[in-house]
Amino acid sequence: MGEELKLFRTWSSRYALRVVHALKIKDLEYETIFEDIKNKSTSLLEYNSIHKKVPVLVHNGKPICESLVILEYIDEIWKQSPLLPQDPYEKAMARFWAKFGDDKKRSRGSYCSSSREPQVLRRAANGKKFFGGETIGYLDIAFGWVANLISILEEIADLKLVDAEIFPLLSAWMNNFSDHPVINECWPPRDKMVEKFKAMREPYVEKVA
Ligand SMILES: N[C@@H](CCC(=O)N[C@@H](CS)C(=O)NCC(=O)O)C(=O)O
Incomplete structure (x- = not known):
């Protein structure tokens, strides 16, 4: 069947x-x-x-x-292209960081408002191409949307949020993930995302002005 x-x-x-x-x-x-x-x-x-x-x-x-x-x-x-590490400790760590990211998101309202999150990502990536090593895995996918969102926010604000000189590991991971051919073709339409986040920002911009 x-x-x-x-x-x-x-x-x-x-x-x-x-x-x-x-x-x-x-x-x-x-x-x-x-x-x-x-x-x-x-x-x-x-x-x-x-x-x-x-x-x-x-x-x-x-x-x-x-x-x-x-x-x-x-x-x-589906066992092909495994996402979670096989090693029980590594698997527990991947689950820990993914949960940490989602818990932070819930408690802070805005993911990018916290200066600690880039540090967390940086520590978890630890210089590897992807969190788990050479191939994309569970944790890359769990955090992947951050890579896309940051670049959209950078475009809207005309500001570098993740500077490669300040966050070299994080910046490298973001590029590795976003530009991966399999990942790259799945991002939501960029112009629609820019429009959506600009509209979300509008009430705050008006308040400040
Ligand atoms: N913890 C959930 C979060 C899912 C979630 O928040 N989905 C949003 C869209 S991004 C939704 O469906 N919201 C509808 C609503 O809140 O009524 C997950 O990881 O799947």
């Missing part, structure tokens, strides 16, 4: 993007259902009745929610 794989996402969701990247790295075919967050489909509400959020991956009719949980599920079912 053929596999049925559906991804409920929005065009811009950073969490859904993790799943898009993982499916792409595993070279899996799937159907995409684009949701409107202001008018969620009944399928989404049923599949993720607890949080009512994207992403949801539906595998042969069974829904899996929460992006990091989905990444682990994908990695367990």
Whole structure:
């Protein structure tokens, strides 16, 4: 029997993007259902009745929610191009940093407002091409959206947020990840992202002016 794989996402969701990247790295075919967050489909509400959020991956009719949980599920079912390290300690560390990143995001409101996050990324990457070594893995995917968002914010603010001279390791990782051919083709449309973040910034700019 053929596999049925559906991804409920929005065009811009950073969490859904993790799943898009993982499916792409595993070279899996799937159907995409684009949701409107202001008018969620009944399928989404049923599949993720607890949080009512994207992403949801539906595998042969069974829904899996929460992006990091989905990444682990994908990695367990499809063994090609492994995402999580095999070593139990390394695996625990990857899960720790991914959770740390998501917890910070929730507690701070804005990821990039904290000067500690780049330090965290820098320590986790530790000079390797990717967090896990030579190939893209779970932690790269978990943090990957940061690479895209930072460059968009830099464009909007006309400001260098991650200077290669100050953050050489982080900057190298961001480039390695963003420019990877498999990852590169999955980013949300840049002009739409710029437009979205400019609109989000507008009320604050007006207040300051
Ligand atoms: N912890 C969740 C977060 C998912 C999430 O926040 N999704 C947002 C889009 S980026 C969403 O669906 N929001 C809809 C809502 O809050 O009603 C995950 O990792 O999947």
